[in-house]
Amino acid sequence: MSDVLFHLFAIFTVACALGVVFNKNAVASALCLLLSLVGVAGLFVLLDAFLLAVLLVLVYAGAVVALFLFIIMLLDMQGGDRKKFTKATIFSSTLAGGLLVTGLVSFATRGQLETDPTVPVVGNTLRAYAEQLFTVYLLPVQIVGFLLLIAMLGVIVLSKKFEGLDDIK
Numbered sequence: 001m002s003d004v005l006f007h008l009f010a011i012f013t014v015a016c017a018l019g020v021v022f023n024k025n026a027v028a029s030a031l032c033l034l035l036s037l038v039g040v041a042g043l044f045v046l047l048d049a050f051l052l053a054v055l056l057v058l059v060y061a062g063a064v065v066a067l068f069l070f071i072i073m074l075l076d077m078q079g080g081d082r083k084k085f086t087k088a089t090i091f092s093s094t095l096a097g098g099l100l101v102t103g104l105v106s107f108a109t110r111g112q113l114e115t116d117p118t119v120p121v122v123g124n125t126l127r128a129y130a131e132q133l134f135t136v137y138l139l140p141v142q143i144v145g146f147l148l149l150i151a152m153l154g155v156i157v158l159s160k161k162f163e164g165l166d167d168i169k
Contacts, residue, residue: 041056067151
């Protein structure tokens with residue numbers, strides 16, 4: 001049953017991620033991102049990482065996707081015509097696709113990923129995870145929070161309609 005759930009969550013996550021990339025409507029794309037993050041949270045639950053699943057849903061699905069939706073709605077973005085592919089775009093996408101295929105073939109030929117049982121698992125309990133989060137990774141968490149604050153302030157400034165700018169010039 002666990003394998004079936006894994007495959008269902010994996011297919012759901014990949015389908016929603018493709019919806020993010022290929023949707024022309026920005027709001028629908030953001031909602032596909034939300035569903036993709038919920039699929040990843042489901043994969044975390046299958047791995048018995050309940051804390052990571054809840055944090056993913058609360059932080060990313062709750063805050064970041066909501067911020068994206070506010071940005072999209074405040075800037076009133078409309079889907080337009082797609083730009084033509086340039087040579088650099090075609091080259092980089094071919095290179096990325098080749099690297100992806102190489103990784104998949106390498107994984108398929110080598111089999112399962114091997115784990116070393118002598119290496120201790122860090123973060124397998126809530127206490128160990130919290131200790132790592134608030135000691136080792138405290139600065140990166142604070143930086144990400146500060147960047148989100150700057151992004152939110154930038155959206156407010158960009159979305160504000162200034163009147164009377166002609167009088168200043």
